[in-house]
Amino acid sequence: MTERATTSQPTPFATRQLHPAGSADVPWWRDAVIYQIYPRSWADADGDGIGDLPGITSRLEHLRDLGVDAVWLSPFYRSPQRDAGYDVSDHRDVDPLFGTLADADALIARAHELALRIIVDIVPNHSSSDHPWFQEALAAAPGSPERDRYMFRDGLGEDGSLPPTDWLANFGGGAWTRVTEPDGTPGQWYLHLFDPSQPDFNWDNSEVRADFETTLRFWLDRGVDGFRVDVAHGLVKDPTFPNFGKHPGGLMEVTHEAPYWDQDGVHEIYRSWRTLLDSYGVPERIMCAEAWVAPADRLARYVREDEYHQAFNFDFLETPWQAQPLRAVIERSLASNDSVGAPATWVLSNHDVLRHASRFGLPVGAPRPNGIGADDPQPDAELGLRRARAATTLMLALPGGAYVYQGEELGLPEHTSLPAEARQDPTFARTGGLELGRDGCRVPIPWTKGGASLGFNDTGAAWLPQPTSYADLAVDEQTGVEGSTLELYRALLTIRRERRLGLAALAEVEGLGDDVLGYLATGPDGRQTLVVANLSSTPIALPEGAQVLVASGELVDGQVPADTCVWAQVD
Template identity: 65%
Template structure:
């Protein structure tokens, strides 16, 4: 039996509407993982011409921009996040000319292009690191990275107790030309990803130059990888001692650790912001906010007040709201997450940037079917309990509808508009994420969310490329979820996304004010209001079925009902007659 209640909005907005017109405050941005988008040459790996060929698909989906994961020259020890040359395209993906063509075509279709930047570390095959190894201890070349003498009588122990995110020690010892062991270098991720020394002026100047290189080629902004990691605590103290003094857990990825969220990072990003602003100066009479270049921080930082420091007016334009991504599927938790996000970001005049999936986390069409409140796994293997696919998709559609009704910016991850689940039964021998090996096969890693896109059910590799062996195997279910199986099909997840995005853009929901609604128990309910536009009401139901007010006119709903009932795990957008 459904419950009935009065629906009343609170008098004061919890978040005011955005008076500014800057595109980055309210845009919907789509992440393209280039290895897995379209393989145009049949080598099993996606590439830049493949991305260009499908730009009309993104335009028709209704997004405003695309963010492209790294395409730089790289030995691919970490799928391109180990960069050997920041000013060139890896031949696996194409050429600089292909990048220019992609940017130009995107702009023709009114799509902005955001590229990934990886400033914490380079590849060990970067010319700077090779020069550092050749130059030896105490050289200017080594000062560009984090080389240190080891502990112990002969330096045989690492400089501190830091652990790598991908597993194992965060330090690797090098040998001299005669094979004698000498200094250690820091790598917060993989040994093939040595960390830069951001106290070194040459490093800072190099990245200012890299920013200009890509801005000159026409990119509209940057997503900055592990933006909270560049500066390390003075003296590189042991993490265990630092955590104990601060009363923190011993978890290495705790942003309170000496390798995360140090205050010195903000000076770096203020310098970067000056570079971006110089391409569209506010004090120039020709200034047009549509020409802003923007930066988005990937910063796993808590609490929200600490994250908000990254989006102060002279730093980043956006920062991913990972707290929202990780919030348990409960009404009270989500309402608190949304409210605290707005409170912290509004305090610095920044938009809140919502996200539910990306290339580093289990897809939310699978993640939301996992037991509520349990820690998010780093991948799922065939021998693990298998999530309920129907439940996961139902909640994922409801979660996305909630996300896209919220004022602010939003990021989508490739394939979520098809309802793609995580590949949870991938053979272990197919895994390529360095986490799998470095964790000694205790963590599956991120391959399950990086599987190539299905475009056509009856084509080789489901239309991803001309061959049957893409770089990662696709699960059989991807065939039925392929674009050609959903395009134009009423009730499909793809058409649901297209409908939502059309309504979000037409109603300018990203720029609205949010006012909480006193709705039924176990719901998240609010009104999104904007001057000149009809108020949009949104309710997500986490409890027993409830009923919308009698004067409700449904605009979007995440299920296929055609009445005023809102079942469990469903989101509905509606107006009032």
């Protein structure tokens, strides 16, 4: 787009329209800020070292005070916990590690009392190998209805000893495991795009489809407000099972070329799910896709009117701290989603990637590592946090929805010195330690500076050890402290809600310099918010008349220093 912005008031600078304004009267999810809780690491009520549902319930006021709209809970279902709960053995029960169904009901009720909506995780690509269905498949014969619920195939070679394809698993190693048949002979192979304990479902099977619709209804009937769908781009595989030979991770730019990612058949599944959700009426129950899909127009297909409500913008998350790539991904994301009438859904951190307070402290443009260890080059903690605060300030000004990962409001860094014996991510074991995995972003968060587990529980037990740096970043150390990261988030979320920035028209401000991002957000009420992010190495002046509303860092003689983002009122 190149046309000039149409705004309610004249501006003293040139702008270029990127995105039209939304109506103030829209469904809640179109501009919601949703906070991710990783249940193991939020709060531990029973003191066993693993967070639980009663612990979450006891700390929900923190989220009300923070100013988010909803909470997304990572899995708390029955599971042998070989992949921290993403290996589900029963989607319709709570694992005793986390509590009971009654605890889930109490959590949902308390959240609603606090005007917080609840989103729960659904894991449809695979089950646990402990799932009753998979155990039935192992006991059944090749070609049986029990095996048809999963992806069983005969091996290649005269004796079937070679896997059906050369596909690789996301957690390392091959994506096929051979079973021993009930009579003790070597048998068929089953597909697992992740760990061997996570066999992939066959989504051409009507029982699989019906069972997941039962699961959706089970939780909707208990009052949840929606679902985050794990590996949403992976359910359908190319039926010809061609060889591919590339690692399934790191394929963001060619996702749909992999024979198991972003296949067209996924969309029919999600259209049926959307019909189910819509049958529950108002307020709308929603779905958000974890779809690692690129380019942007492929991702936009997931958020067409009759499919998902939201899809995480991983293209934005993966963009380095450089002005031109950020400028391009913002414009590209808005244009592709606008083409299907969907809001963009911005995100900077989650339980699968390096926390952005550390990621932005690494050399710009370097590949994002899968974990950092004590012997690896260490992030620049001060630089990383300064850039993370600026990036969050930029993100929360953009139209659409946004997700916040637990602890980022405290400026928590990645734990980069976890000992090998503490690591639990299956990636670490499957790759022989070549990839450290995701444990460093999953460490229990600090509530109080004192205490053996920084307020995570009263016993000092913790399933992953906390770094010493977390003590000074605890909630009680930042509450009410001017300039703290926690108070910055509270201010940003308050102003975002007051000005309805998630529904604003957005125009790019021209002429600020190649390394400066400038946007003018015009809310439904006509108020204009200038957003300026300085990614250059020298301070810059704000346009004349701009009145600062909030800044990610201190201004210097009224100027915006490097790696700082400002929101300002303009008349």
